[in-house]
Amino acid sequence: MDLGLAQNLVKYGIIEEFFDYQGLDDEIVNKYKYFEQKFELLFADKAIQYKLKDCYFYISNKFYCNAFARSKKGYNIIGITSGYVIKMLDIFNEKYFSSLILIALINDVNILNAYADLCSMKYFDISDFMLNCSIQFTFGHEFQHILQFNSSTITIDYYESENFDEADFDIQKHAWEFDADRFASFEVLKYVFEIKRRFKVINDEVFLCMMYLGLSSIVITKIFFYFKIKDSVSPIGKVDFYTKKYLHPHPVVRILNIIEYFFENVKDSFVDLRIDIQGFLNNVLGISKIYFDSYLPKSKIMDEILLDLHMYLDEINKYNVELYDYAVNNKAIRDMLIKRGINFD
Numbered sequence: 001m002d003l004g005l006a007q008n009l010v011k012y013g014i015i016e017e018f019f020d021y022q023g024l025d026d027e028i029v030n031k032y033k034y035f036e037q038k039f040e041l042l043f044a045d046k047a048i049q050y051k052l053k054d055c056y057f058y059i060s061n062k063f064y065c066n067a068f069a070r071s072k073k074g075y076n077i078i079g080i081t082s083g084y085v086i087k088m089l090d091i092f093n094e095k096y097f098s099s100l101i102l103i104a105l106i107n108d109v110n111i112l113n114a115y116a117d118l119c120s121m122k123y124f125d126i127s128d129f130m131l132n133c134s135i136q137f138t139f140g141h142e143f144q145h146i147l148q149f150n151s152s153t154i155t156i157d158y159y160e161s162e163n164f165d166e167a168d169f170d171i172q173k174h175a176w177e178f179d180a181d182r183f184a185s186f187e188v189l190k191y192v193f194e195i196k197r198r199f200k201v202i203n204d205e206v207f208l209c210m211m212y213l214g215l216s217s218i219v220i221t222k223i224f225f226y227f228k229i230k231d232s233v234s235p236i237g238k239v240d241f242y243t244k245k246y247l248h249p250h251p252v253v254r255i256l257n258i259i260e261y262f263f264e265n266v267k268d269s270f271v272d273l274r275i276d277i278q279g280f281l282n283n284v285l286g287i288s289k290i291y292f293d294s295y296l297p298k299s300k301i302m303d304e305i306l307l308d309l310h311m312y313l314d315e316i317n318k319y320n321v322e323l324y325d326y327a328v329n330n331k332a333i334r335d336m337l338i339k340r341g342i343n344f345d
């Protein structure tokens, strides 16, 4: 977004704390520009597809990692913080993706070979692929909030952001997060398929491996957002498992929803692929665990998440069914599903 437009939008109270990165060192400018161009392109495409006007993306001046969507005075705004750019480049640095993932995948020799094939593909860069899956997810999630805002019958100013928030529980907010996560996980599947085509991947195991990596990048991103992880040494506050509490569903509830929905879509779209949900869960959570053991060696964050998933599995499934039922009966979401021709009864 250029400075003149930003100043006007700030003046009218549409955006705030605009981050003007022009004038910084070239290397830094290029980093911000990379993210800005990705998000702007995705937003422009979707705006045409969904016939939305006045869609703007901007970077806000905040050191922590967050993304947000806002609907105000008819404007549709998606934003990320300046901290998001720095954090994402750090998270998806190639140093975390060299030999580490191999260890996670070692139990399945087919996937291990597929991973080696993937790494040896000319011009294919694992960390770049993971970063772009994450961007697709973050954008898709925020864009779905924009659609939710636009489908709502009440015309008020809406704002949603992604970090942990102790605000009071509201089932509609949980259902909207549930719905936005599903939309975004499907966007990641589409992206993985696009890359599969671009690189002419014909081996099913390699394709599966790409999907595990794509899903792991979502899990990793979710955890970073939720726990506002600053760096690899600061302590992380564990959020005890809950269902009907706070502004967003607990990360384990969301992670399971995302993996299951992604899996269901793969099953429906690629009927010849031999897959099972357990294989998806084992590989995706396995990759995420190896990643966090390397990124945050002192924290047991993935162990705690895996323990929660194990201990509360029935409760998580039950709550996700409840959110699904609420979502399909929520006017804003129902109208969108009908428009997209999705069968949910």
Ligand SMILES: [Zn+2]
Binding pocket: 141, 145, 160, 161, 162, 177, 180
């Ligand atoms: Zn959200």
